[in-house]
Amino acid sequence: MRRALFGALALILGVGLFAGTASAAPAASGWSGAFAGVEAGGGWSNRSGCWAFGAPVAACTNPSRAFDYNQSGWLGGVQVGYNWQLPSNLLVGLQGAFDIANIAGTIPSGSSAGSGGWNALGLLTGKLGWTSGQWMFYGDAGVAAGSFSYAANSGCNFTMGHTGPAAGAGVGWKVSQALSLNVEYDHAWFDTVTTPCTGNHTNIDVKTGGGLDMVKVGLSYALGR
16 A cells, blocks of 8 residues: 555656656746646544444443544545636635545454545645745645445444545645646544444444545646646
């Protein structure tokens, strides 16, 4: 998994640097316009919750039915957006991203034992930044959505969707008139969801949620350049 992540990051960086050195024209300072590209990176998360055996989940108050574990792994996908560069070097923008992911972890023992992970993630954020020549520095905030699946050794499996606010910061660097590299960090505050188990134990409900941290490297192409 780590080799695949590092390989994807190296490919994005290599393509961007090659395009920058191969281009005969200097990098443009303007950041305005539509863009689209690819991204790859890693994520980490903590997930907590509890199981209810034959009863609704009111609160996670029984320690023997509670769980708390970490996930980590890779993600990769596409990004698209639009930037408006203002005369004062300020920049505003909108950006959307969709990634497939394998950000997973394991509960090793007990009635909750099994493995779970994030398998799809989406972000829609507004951007406020400052530009200086080939460089752009920005903060972003918006909403995130994610799909999470768990397979328990006991047969209590579930898949649930989460939504919540997200915010972060990033830096971009133009390597040519049309291509730019960016590095971005975001945190998503996902909601807590209750859902019934599938598999062998359909009389069990699970209540769980947790935040997610993401670091991504992207290569974007300015459309119309």
